Amino acid sequence: DLKFFDERLYREICGGKLDIVLDNLKAIYEGKNKYGTHLEITTLLINGLNTDEDHIRLICNFILEELGEEVPIHFSRFFPMHKMRDKSPTNVDYLLRAKEIAVDMGIEYVYLGNMPADNNSYCPNCGELLIARERYCNSDKNRIKDGHCANCGHKLNFVLK
Structure with a gap:
């Protein structure tokens, strides 16, 4: 913090x-x-x-x-x-x-x-929705491929486990 x-x-x-x-x-x-x-x-x-x-x-x-x-x-x-x-x-x-x-x-x-807010994650390069979140749960993370945006290929700073 x-x-x-x-x-x-x-x-x-x-x-x-x-x-x-x-x-x-x-x-x-x-x-x-x-x-x-x-x-x-x-x-x-x-x-x-x-x-x-x-x-x-x-x-x-x-x-x-x-x-x-x-x-x-x-x-x-x-x-x-x-x-x-x-x-x-x-x-x-x-x-x-x-x-x-x-x-x-x-x-x-x-x-x-x-x-309550839009806490989804978007690609900083193309704006593609990467991770949709509802409260504290991830509801979708299929737009990230091998640490990159599936839409434009931008390298992302995510730890997904």
């Missing part, structure tokens, strides 16, 4: 350090060729903490500049629990806007979590 792209928020809310999280994400990504690791990033969006467009752009810039456009990101909706019962559920418009920003910036696989 990449909770925030702000050192102060990471320290105050998570008790952690942003630079350590970023270094670990880079190490996991760099291990994909050597160890076969697969990296996906999840960011839980919380109203007023990490939902502004500049914050979303910082996260996306990190992915694009330090990792790669093929690294999937999941923006998930927050619901009040545990030590954050004083916060409200994430405004759905923030999640939709975060997805729009990430796609516009060039991230190939962007998903929304903890809310």
Whole structure:
């Protein structure tokens, strides 16, 4: 999880350090060729903490500049629990806007979590529907052949087992 792209928020809310999280994400990504690791990033969006467009752009810039456009990101909706019962559920418009920003910036696989949404996977090259999802279940994945889009042949970043 990449909770925030702000050192102060990471320290105050998570008790952690942003630079350590970023270094670990880079190490996991760099291990994909050597160890076969697969990296996906999840960011839980919380109203007023990490939902502004500049914050979303910082996260996306990190992915694009330090990792790669093929690294999937999941923006998930927050619901009040545990030590954050004083916060409200994430405004759905923030999640939709975060997805729009990430796609516009060039991230190939962007998903929304903890809310009804189009979380199907599409080929970033031709737009072909690759995996149809209903909630958390894959209902169809016959458009991927040997790690490539069956329609255009584009190499995909999927782990299918």
